[in-house]
Amino acid sequence: MNCNLDYKSGFVSILGKPNVGKSTFLNRIVGEKLSIVTPKPQTTRHRIKGIYTDDKMQIVFFDTPGYLKPRYELQEQMMRTVREAIDDCDLVVFMTDHKFPTDYDLELCELIRLSSQPNRIAVLNKCDLLNDIDKQDKVAKIKAQGFQDVYSVSILKDETLSNLIHVVGNKLPFSPPLYPPEDLSDMPVRFFAAEIIREQIFLRLREELPYSSTVTVEKFIETEKKVHILANVWLERKTQKIIFIGEKGQMIKQITQNSERQLYKFLGKKVKLELWVKIKKDWRKKKNAIKEFGYF
Template sequence: MTDFRAGFVNIIGFPNVGKSTLLNKLVGENLAITSPKVQTTRQRILGIITTKHYQLIISDTPGILNPTYELQKVMQEEIAEAFEDADIFIYMVEAGDKPPKHLEWIGKIKNAGVPYFLVINKIDLTDEVTLKQKMKEWAEVTGEENILPLSALYINDMSAFVDKLAEKLPVHEAYFPEEYISDKTERFIAAEKIREQAFYIYKQEIPYSIEVEIRSFKEEDNIIRISAEIYVSRESQKHIVIGKNGQALKELGTAARLQMEEFFKKKVFLEIHVKVLEDWQHKRNILRKLGYK
């Protein structure tokens, strides 16, 4: 299979431009969690597409930001790692964005010396005239041939874009077995499903103060039994996560369980406990224990 192609397609962009949604649509699985809030993605996650002719390894990354504490520093290190192994870049912007904000990062991508695409996302939020003008502005930066306008949330058929990406891959043997759809474990995905629902159920700083660890994951013939711990930074946050008479935690558990059942295609029994791990986001040694690099 000397003409087999394989490589890493790394998605880069500022928070909440739709990187995780694009990954999910390209792979055809809800691997990366999404929410309307910024900084939902904390760790790099790989989605894998394997055919007889190629293997695309598509990498979702945290959003670009200026870090102010240890967790955010770790998140930015994930982006730096994506620059080390990229065979193709996808740089994502929103339809309303202006080029000057992005010139530094587009310059870094150009200097990497690999093929890249500029994806203009959320075109459903603009009109045709405005979009054409924006594409002209971006074409002066990247060249028209590198631009792809789309709405990742609503597009269902990504096959044409997948084919474009595959054409740009280097000749290389597969990096992962053909049955793999991600580099992440089932435990990681289960934890992320819980964290995802926290962004929808809780307000203000609470979702950003939550970390989830799967303590037990036991798969039986007809059911998966999962025990999870939610860590928060302060005692006051623990009370909010649990809620009056445990109602908030019950709502979270139900929503997360349904998402897990849809993903794993099997019944799930989920129990969740809440503990305080004081200021965990600010301590590098604790972050390592929680699975961050």
């Protein structure tokens, strides 16, 4: 534990519309793939904690679901998670991208302005897709939404994000570290395993199917050399199950194998994964089912 009196630490919520790069940011800062990333919007459904520690500061980041107008109960819950994350931290990082300002950007800016959270900065991401003039124009427009400090980055392309990390850390209160310095998160490994499988479903399948799916880990048996995971994939309709399994079982086989590879990277051990496909009709619209699947 660092006992310096000038040590800083605190909680930082990363907020933004879907697909701006919030999870990419969290992973890059923490240096470990904690939060799943796909080209599809609405990938993240939970508040995901990732901890950055150096000898001057410890920043506990929360990745959050992308802000949108909810159309069903799961999205309502995702937006409750977003609203809680605004007040429940020492600093809000509003993240946006080259498409700023969209309706969701502006609604979220208003939500942050009207909240009781006084500490906020904005990050304009995906600057690799903007020329200098457009970038300056976006920065001015973001400032006009109530953000004095706006930082332009490309989380994918910039060599380092250390400036931004230090800006964020310096805005935190003086405090000793809140977690042991070696910790990257305090979320259970079963949670990450389910998310890694969900990521493969998002990457392999199209249209509504990824959004109709969720994963629960039923068994996680770890031995010295191997991990055996049994997980249920929940879908909403029988027709989706047919697509998920695919012709001669090709699709489920590919998703299983890709997940095993990613789980191996995360767990550092060989993984034997068994996926069972189950139907819970319209689960996204049902509060009980959402609760049962661990969304709150």
